[in-house]
Amino acid sequence: QVQLVQSGSEVKKPGASVKVSCKASGYIFSTYAMSWVRQAPGQGLEWMGWINTNTGNATYAQGFKGRFVFSLDTSVSTAYLQISSLKAEDTAVYYCARADLGYDFLTGYHKAWFDPWGQGTLVTVSS
């Protein structure tokens, strides 16, 4: 079955870096984009952006440009999220999600849906 398995929880000090992994299985990795979504404690979902698993080209939502980097290792069907210069406000659960993103020429609509999601990785930033 299609599955995304993320790395375990992390506790980091402010200013440090963290790298979260997301290993895909059950499908051909390069046939879907991968997105990252943040959920701060008690809050809703916030889309961080996506990475093209064919080209490695990453697109970041406003607010996630600069300290956040998406990358891939296609040889092991794994996507990564690296966050540098961590701040307390980066404390959140980070999800990877297989993404179907694109423009439907028949309807003129953009589609954007996510299935499945990884189990989430809690990153805690605290001194």
Place this chain on the structure above:
Amino acid sequence: QSVLTQPPSVSAAPGQKVTISCSGSSSDIGINFVSWYQQLPGTAPKLLIYEDNKRPSGIPDRFSGSKSGTSATLDITGLQTGDEADYYCGTWDSSLSVVVFGGGTKLSVL
């Protein structure tokens, strides 16, 4: 503050029907497909509806989606206690070129 507006909470009795609304604008819901997600307590979100009204394999037909203009709706019939969760709508925002989510709606099955 989320781009898409959802009621913070809804409630209904077991066996009843509940409707969750998601209000957007002409640059998001009005011109793009909507998806819906269920997040059970302590778990990752799960896709319930995509492209406004399609259900992925394994999602029961108690869950249905619709859209009219700049608003979308998720209907859940035959409510079960196991449906207690947070529900999120999402879509593409063509003016910002980003995916936007609603703030989420907490469903209580009383």
